[in-house]
Amino acid sequence: MDSAQYAELFLTESREHVSAMNHALLALEQAGDAGGVVAGDQVSAIFRAVHTVKGMSATMGYTAIADLSHQLESLLDRVRRGALQVSPQLMDLLFRSADTLEAAVEEAVQGRDAPPGTASLLDALRTFSRTSGGMTAIPAPTTGSVWSVEVPDGDGVGIRVRLVRDTPLRGVRAYLVVEAARRLGTVTAISPSIGQLQAEQFGDDFALRLVTDDVEGALAMLRSAGDVADAVLAESAPEMFDLLALEHAGPGLVPGGGSAGPRVQHHVRIDLRRLDALMNLIGELVITRGRLVQLAMAADDVALTETVAQASRLVGDLQDEIMQSRMVPVGQVFDRFPRLVRDVARTLEKQVAFTIEGTDIELDRSMLDEIGDPVMHLIRNALDHGVESPAVRVAAGKPPQGRLTLSAFRDRSAVVVRVEDDGRGIDRARVIARARERGLIHGNGADLTDDDVVKLITRAGFSTAERVTDISGRGVGLDVVVAGVRSLGGSVDVRSTPGRGTSVTMRLPLTLAIQRSLLARVGGETYALPLTHVSETVELTPETLQAVKGREVLVLREDVLPVLRLRELVGLPRSAQADPEQVVVLETADRRAALIVDDLTTQLEIVVKQFDGVRGGSTLFGGATILGDGAPALILDVSSLL
Amino acid sequence: MMDEDAVANGPVGSTRTLLFRVGERVYGCDIAAVREIVPFRPATRLPGAPPYVLGLINLRGILTTVLDLGGWLEPERSPAEGGSIVLVDHGARHVGLAVDEMLDVQGIVPEPLGDVASGRGGVLKGVGRMDETVVILLDVSTLVEQVLA
Numbered sequence: 001m002d003s004a005q006y007a008e009l010f011l012t013e014s015r016e017h018v019s020a021m022n023h024a025l026l027a028l029e030q031a032g033d034a035g036g037v038v039a040g041d042q043v044s045a046i047f048r049a050v051h052t053v054k055g056m057s058a059t060m061g062y063t064a065i066a067d068l069s070h071q072l073e074s075l076l077d078r079v080r081r082g083a084l085q086v087s088p089q090l091m092d093l094l095f096r097s098a099d100t101l102e103a104a105v106e107e108a109v110q111g112r113d114a115p116p117g118t119a120s121l122l123d124a125l126r127t128f129s130r131t132s133g134g135m136t137a138i139p140a141p142t143t144g145s146v147w148s149v150e151v152p153d154g155d156g157v158g159i160r161v162r163l164v165r166d167t168p169l170r171g172v173r174a175y176l177v178v179e180a181a182r183r184l185g186t187v188t189a190i191s192p193s194i195g196q197l198q199a200e201q202f203g204d205d206f207a208l209r210l211v212t213d214d215v216e217g218a219l220a221m222l223r224s225a226g227d228v229a230d231a232v233l234a235e236s237a238p239e240m241f242d243l244l245a246l247e248h249a250g251p252g253l254v255p256g257g258g259s260a261g262p263r264v265q266h267h268v269r270i271d272l273r274r275l276d277a278l279m280n281l282i283g284e285l286v287i288t289r290g291r292l293v294q295l296a297m298a299a300d301d302v303a304l305t306e307t308v309a310q311a312s313r314l315v316g317d318l319q320d321e322i323m324q325s326r327m328v329p330v331g332q333v334f335d336r337f338p339r340l341v342r343d344v345a346r347t348l349e350k351q352v353a354f355t356i357e358g359t360d361i362e363l364d365r366s367m368l369d370e371i372g373d374p375v376m377h378l379i380r381n382a383l384d385h386g387v388e389s390p391a392v393r394v395a396a397g398k399p400p401q402g403r404l405t406l407s408a409f410r411d412r413s414a415v416v417v418r419v420e421d422d423g424r425g426i427d428r429a430r431v432i433a434r435a436r437e438r439g440l441i442h443g444n445g446a447d448l449t450d451d452d453v454v455k456l457i458t459r460a461g462f463s464t465a466e467r468v469t470d471i472s473g474r475g476v477g478l479d480v481v482v483a484g485v486r487s488l489g490g491s492v493d494v495r496s497t498p499g500r501g502t503s504v505t506m507r508l509p510l511t512l513a514i515q516r517s518l519l520a521r522v523g524g525e526t527y528a529l530p531l532t533h534v535s536e537t538v539e540l541t542p543e544t545l546q547a548v549k550g551r552e553v554l555v556l557r558e559d560v561l562p563v564l565r566l567r568e569l570v571g572l573p574r575s576a577q578a579d580p581e582q583v584v585v586l587e588t589a590d591r592r593a594a595l596i597v598d599d600l601t602t603q604l605e606i607v608v609k610q611f612d613g614v615r616g617g618s619t620l621f622g623g624a625t626i627l628g629d630g631a632p633a634l635i636l637d638v639s640s641l642l
Numbered sequence: 643m644m645d646e647d648a649v650a651n652g653p654v655g656s657t658r659t660l661l662f663r664v665g666e667r668v669y670g671c672d673i674a675a676v677r678e679i680v681p682f683r684p685a686t687r688l689p690g691a692p693p694y695v696l697g698l699i700n701l702r703g704i705l706t707t708v709l710d711l712g713g714w715l716e717p718e719r720s721p722a723e724g725g726s727i728v729l730v731d732h733g734a735r736h737v738g739l740a741v742d743e744m745l746d747v748q749g750i751v752p753e754p755l756g757d758v759a760s761g762r763g764g765v766l767k768g769v770g771r772m773d774e775t776v777v778i779l780l781d782v783s784t785l786v787e788q789v790l791a
Contacts, residue, residue: 268688287703470738569689570687570689571690609704609705611698611705611706611707612707612737612791614688614691614692614790614791615692615788615789615790615791616687616690616691616791617688617691618688618690618691619688620689621688621689624686624698624705626703626705631684631700631701632697632700632705633686634686634698
């Protein structure tokens with residue numbers, strides 16, 4: 001078996017457990033704030049998460065993590081039993097532990113040592129246990145020890161036995177335990193062997209298999225044998241090796257305050273590269289299907305046409321299934337933000353009520369991986385620059401606690417993710433000053449509309465942070481977020497009202513690899529327009545076209561849209577007036593425009609492929625695809641166009 | 643390896659060279675840079691690109707940018723509409739060069755170019771002789787680097 005494969009699995013699962021732990025910690029903290037009543041459920045949830053990480057890390061041989069989780073578990077056990085009260089100091093220690101645990105997991109998988117600070121944290125955990133509970137040594141709790149021996153295969157139940165540490169004559173003690181077990185039933189296997197046990201060639205623990213009618217009775221008898229610290233039933237194989245974990249509760253282990261409750265799922269873990277390969281193959285198949293359909297039509301054979309139609313439908317279904325198998329709820333990424341908000345708000349001494357909506361909205365895995373960072377920066381920005389300190393808020397007649405909302409929802413073939421705060425809004429004067437400093441504008445900017453000012457922030461090379469704070473500084477401003485989202489084929493809309501707040505809306509395609517698109521033709525050339533950015537199509541009639549301030553606009557119901565002509569964009573001469581033309585209404589998160597094309601041919605799924613651009617070439621195209629006839633067609637990058 | 647090839651395939655110091663005709667002239671490039679030669683096919687135009695960029699072709703599912711070598715060498719020429727496309731590798735990138743006619747592969751001894759013809763950013767890197775004809779040797783990697791963004 002490939003240990004790297006297990007390491008990856010360990011990493012994934014440990015991350016889930018640390019995430020569960022953070023959730024429960026936040027809930028515990030809130031419960032504590034609310035009335036000081038210890039929420040037993042949350043403590044149990046944290047305990048379970050830590051316990052599982054400990055078991056997995058011990059199996060993997062990551063001793064640093066096992067030690068850390070063991071200490072943590074001991075502490076939590078005392079909290080669970082009521083021997084320790086939940087205090088702010090305890091919460092801080094637990095949060096710190098969660099962070100260190102997370103870091104240690106990442107390091108261990110990379111084959112590196114535990115992160116700096118692990119040793120001091122271990123000390124802190126021990127000290128905390130001593131000072132506030134009077135307990136000087138932490139005995140290995142019943143359920144939570146690191147076992148060094150594998151339970152041997154064989155009939156009967158697996159039993160692990162641990163001798164009291166440093167007991168004299170360990171070999172004899174072990175032998176006596178085995179003898180006791182033999183009186184209780186049939187011992188089918190021992191690990192290490194009885195010879196090794198007698199020769200004291202074992203650590204503190206050993207394991208055996210026992211066929212008996214009364215397991216509990218047997219355990220009680222073994223525990224009462226001399227110098228036995230513990231005798232427990234061996235747990236079943238650790239969860240991480242359960243590749244086909246049906247009814248696997250996964251990250252839903254923790255009741256996360258209602259909305260993120262446990263979800264029972266039928267899951268199989270699959271290597272992402274497999275899914276990517278499947279996605280590529282189905283992409284090629286979709287292209288081939290297009291060709292096949294054209295050939296069949298040309299052949300004019302009824303039987304062939306029918307068969308091709310059926311194959312075509314099947315390919316479509318297959319594609320849907322594969323796409324679906326790659327979809328993951330945004331909650332997987334959003335789950336880490338409550339903790340981030342808590343920490344950042346504390347550092348900045350701000351009060352924030354953070355709400356997440358639409359965690360079950362699904363996105364393609366490839367897309368989801370990419371939006372985590374942009375969303376994180378938006379949240380940090382909102383906390384750093386948006387939400388004011390309590391005093392400032394009260395002075396402005398607002399409640400001291402700010403609101404921050406992260407929401408996701410579906411809108412046609414796009415997913416919209418929004419970060420919204422009720423803070424001070426974008427400071428017009430500051431933006432203009434910075435833009436001048438950066439040479440983005442000249443003059444005093446008095447003629448700029450609010451919309452223009454917002455646009456400035458998203459221009460490359462702009463960053464509102466006047467100093468690099470460790471919160472949102474780091475040189476990552478909104479401009480960088482916007483560039484990132486655009487490279488994903490999405491668009492960003494920023495709205496801000498001074499004194500009232502800011503909202504940043506990202507509009508994203510469901511997937512990176514395949515896009516539903518409309519094919520437009522101009523002068524014999526075909527271009528693809530991603531449906532993520534198409535709101536509707538209308539036939540062009542002369543009366544809807546008007547000139548406003550010398551610019552051509554299209555009046556559509558109550559809207560006045562700027563007009564773009566695809567022919568001009570791609571450097572073709574204007575068509576003769578007599579030709580009927582079509583209008584495609586394009587939209588990004590914040591802008592709309594009417595694109596005039598000669599004709600619209602069809603709507604279909606296209607596979608997005610990259611190509612090497614040439615110097616001086618237009619930047620209006622985000623990629624290209626291969627059409628049914630095998631010819632490449634360029635995909636219009638709507639967000640860079642508007 | 644190059645030396646062995648040269649010994650086996652031509653005079654000492656020669657390089658195995660792919661020879662092709664563009665307009666009235668014969669050009670050559672190191673065969674090691676060439677991956678494949680395919681018949682000419684129409685390309686999808688890249689708006690805004692210089693005139694010597696023919697556009698994109700679909701090469702078994704891979705989008706490949708094709709340059710009109712004739713248009714690049716002699717800007718006044720009309721774009722290629724036939725002939726062959728020489729596919730050259732440049733790192734991870736593949737670029738096609740449209741030429742009028744494939745001629746031969748021969749061992750050619752490169753000689754430095756006179757000052758007169760040097761330039762074009764180092765793409766014209768030397769001359770050689772194929773029988774009695776003067777061959778202009780091209781450094782296709784440099785060409786690709788110059789043209790791709």
